[in-house]
Amino acid sequence: MDPYQVLRRLQARHVTGTTGALASDEALAYVLLHLTVGVTMLIHGTNRIGHGPEQFAAVRVRDFAPTIIPEFLVHLFALTLPFLEAALGVLLIPGLLTRLSLVVVPLLMTALVFGTTLREQFMTVGIQLIYAAIFLF
Numbered sequence: 001m002d003p004y005q006v007l008r009r010l011q012a013r014h015v016t017g018t019t020g021a022l023a024s025d026e027a028l029a030y031v032l033l034h035l036t037v038g039v040t041m042l043i044h045g046t047n048r049i050g051h052g053p054e055q056f057a058a059v060r061v062r063d064f065a066p067t068i069i070p071e072f073l074v075h076l077f078a079l080t081l082p083f084l085e086a087a088l089g090v091l092l093i094p095g096l097l098t099r100l101s102l103v104v105v106p107l108l109m110t111a112l113v114f115g116t117t118l119r120e121q122f123m124t125v126g127i128q129l130i131y132a133a134i135f136l137f
Contacts, residue, residue, distance in 0.1 A: 034092050042089025048082035067118040105135050
């Protein structure tokens with residue numbers, strides 16, 4: 001299969017709208033952007049899983065101790081987050097379940113922005129908002 005056929009298959013999975021197609025440059029940019037986000041999420045998740053989800057959760061519980069979020073919720077979210085990130089990355093890279101990803105990723109980013117804002121880590125919030133904005137395009 002030549003690279004253009006691969007691109008067309010990826011494009012077909014990612015393209016939305018009434019026309020059923022986008023200009024090839026737009027489609028390529030869209031596919032590559034979601035590929036990049038997918039790789040980023042996959043690496044985030046697998047690194048956290050590799051270092052131990054419990055260790056990641058323990059650090060988050062300590063980080064969120066001064067906030068209003070109950071410890072058990074922070075712990076549960078932090079244990080789940082690496083697996084969710086890795087799963088979303090696995091789906092985004094080949095363009096599988098794109099519609100589901102279009103819903104789940106912004107919701108996940110909203111939860112991350114909420115928590116990071118509570119911790120008053122505004123530089124990180126800015127980065128998270130950039131991720132959210134990029135994913136919506």
